[in-house]
Amino acid sequence: MTFLPPELLRILVTVVCAIVIVFGNAVVMGYLERKFAGRFQRRPGPMEVGFHGILQLAVDGVKLVGKQLVIPRHADPVLYRIAPIISFAPSIMPMLVIPFSPKLQGRDFDVGLIFILAVVSLNVLAILIAGWSSNNKYSLLGAMRSVAQNVAYEIPMLLTLMSVILVTGTFSLRGIVEAQTNGIWFVFIMPVAFIIFFAATLAETNRAPFDLPEAESELTAGFMTEFSGMGFSLFFMAEYTYMFIACSLTVILFLGGWQGPPLPFAEYSSALWFFLKVYVLLILMIWIRWTFPRVRFDQLLNFCWKYLVPFALVHLMITAVVLKL
Amino acid sequence: MSLYRFLAEGIFFGFIVLIVFGGLLTVRARLLMHAVLGLAVAFIGVAGLFFHLGSPFMAMMQVLIYVGAVCVMLIFGIMVGQSPSQTDQLRIKGSNALLASVTCVAGFVLLTATLIRSRWHTATEQIGDFTMQHLGTSFLHQFVLAFELISVVLLIAILGAIIIARNPEKGSAS
Numbered sequence: 001m002t003f004l005p006p007e008l009l010r011i012l013v014t015v016v017c018a019i020v021i022v023f024g025n026a027v028v029m030g031y032l033e034r035k036f037a038g039r040f041q042r043r044p045g046p047m048e049v050g051f052h053g054i055l056q057l058a059v060d061g062v063k064l065v066g067k068q069l070v071i072p073r074h075a076d077p078v079l080y081r082i083a084p085i086i087s088f089a090p091s092i093m094p095m096l097v098i099p100f101s102p103k104l105q106g107r108d109f110d111v112g113l114i115f116i117l118a119v120v121s122l123n124v125l126a127i128l129i130a131g132w133s134s135n136n137k138y139s140l141l142g143a144m145r146s147v148a149q150n151v152a153y154e155i156p157m158l159l160t161l162m163s164v165i166l167v168t169g170t171f172s173l174r175g176i177v178e179a180q181t182n183g184i185w186f187v188f189i190m191p192v193a194f195i196i197f198f199a200a201t202l203a204e205t206n207r208a209p210f211d212l213p214e215a216e217s218e219l220t221a222g223f224m225t226e227f228s229g230m231g232f233s234l235f236f237m238a239e240y241t242y243m244f245i246a247c248s249l250t251v252i253l254f255l256g257g258w259q260g261p262p263l264p265f266a267e268y269s270s271a272l273w274f275f276l277k278v279y280v281l282l283i284l285m286i287w288i289r290w291t292f293p294r295v296r297f298d299q300l301l302n303f304c305w306k307y308l309v310p311f312a313l314v315h316l317m318i319t320a321v322v323l324k325l
Numbered sequence: 326m327s328l329y330r331f332l333a334e335g336i337f338f339g340f341i342v343l344i345v346f347g348g349l350l351t352v353r354a355r356l357l358m359h360a361v362l363g364l365a366v367a368f369i370g371v372a373g374l375f376f377h378l379g380s381p382f383m384a385m386m387q388v389l390i391y392v393g394a395v396c397v398m399l400i401f402g403i404m405v406g407q408s409p410s411q412t413d414q415l416r417i418k419g420s421n422a423l424l425a426s427v428t429c430v431a432g433f434v435l436l437t438a439t440l441i442r443s444r445w446h447t448a449t450e451q452i453g454d455f456t457m458q459h460l461g462t463s464f465l466h467q468f469v470l471a472f473e474l475i476s477v478v479l480l481i482a483i484l485g486a487i488i489i490a491r492n493p494e495k496g497s498a499s
């Protein structure tokens with residue numbers, strides 16, 4: 001009597017939930033960012049729409065949907081239109097493999113970690129297409145900076161990942177969380193790896209102090225200078241989603257995933273701990289953005305190649321030696 | 326045919342269409358950028374085929390390395406060259422056109438001959454072990470020499486790039 005075969009129904013529910021998480025996160029992050037930005041600058045932030053400006057994002061959403069999409073005269077019209085989609089669409093996919101709690105996971109994938117890294121790497125392509133197709137010098141410069149930065153910071157990120165993988169012996173995200181039972185989270189065993197990974201994710205998600213691809217005081221808005229309306233907001237939502245994914249990965253790899261003090265119905269409700277940890281990290285990202293000045297481009301690359309990469313390499317070697325002893 | 330089987334076949338042909346479309350875009354595009362993006366589409370289709378054949382690790386590597394690294398490097402190289410408003414004209418003329426068509430026909434005949442002459446065995450079940458453990462051990466035991474040689478080739482490529490990129494006139498500040 002079933003309306004759909006159970007597996008198809010499961011896929012449908014998972015995909016709908018993933019999309020809900022993406023949009024919900026974009027709304028929450030948009031509000032948090034503006035509120036915290038206001039507080040750090042000693043002003044209240046949005047206050048007018050709803051209680052303490054809580055409906056501001058809904059109003060902004062309507063405004064962005066209603067805006068005209070302007071295509072620059074000498075731009076490439078097809079690529080200009082699909083660039084925001086290429087940026088946004090892959091950001092939904094990692095939600096399918098992230099374990100929010102022991103039972104709340106779309107699919108426990110053997111190579112879940114690599115799946116996320118592979119899908120997220122499409123974002124660089126989208127930024128390049130956006131920068132090139134707008135036919136604007138600021139966009140082009142922003143896109144080129146973005147690639148140099150992403151390629152450089154991927155190396156320390158993957159090296160620290162390898163340290164964790166050496167300990168757990170699995171790429172399955174659930175397996176990595178289950179390896180950190182009894183409060184022995186990897187952040188206590190390898191704090192250096194945690195710091196390197198977090199710094200690298202800041203650069204990978206183009207967040208301050210590494211937000212050179214969209215440095216507003218030098219490049220107006222970098223690769224998204226020419227985008228308006230939904231084109232712009234798709235990039236915006238994609239950025240918030242990639243931040244969420246980066247923080248989820250940090251929580252899974254170093255902060256014990258869903259683990260925390262016991263709750264009733266822990267198989268489902270322990271997702272609370274997961275989201276709590278993720279949002280603490282996201283607020284930390286916002287805090288860093290509104291506190292530190294932007295680095296120069298040579299400082300950015302020097303920091304990566306002269307500090308992060310050697311430290312990550314040494315860390316990987318020490319982990320391997322300790323495991324072999 | 327069960328519903329899942331039907332869906333799986335449909336997805337398989339979907340990936341085939343993706344590969345063919347990407348390949349056609351690669352050779353037919355008048356802008357270099359479109360050609361590279363067609364290549365990326367074809368790579369994603371190939372990754373889908375790997376996935377369909379039950380090797381998600383290979384599929385992920387295909388996306389991570391070919392789309393995420395090779396295509397990005399190609400685009401990085403060509404994005405400063407042409408702007409979107411400059412399209413290239415077809416520049417194959419005279420004897421070049423003849424040579425090109427002869428090469429194409431020869432390649433086509435060679436490939437078709439091989440395709441027709443080879444006998445295709447249908448795998449009734451999964452015959453090999455394609456898990457990551459198996460891949461890792463075969464890379465670091467059985468094929469360790471080839472594996473290390475590839476990395477030496479990469480090293481030489483990087484060294485060559487540095488030598489080419491360096492200013493040939495010594496002492497002059499760049």
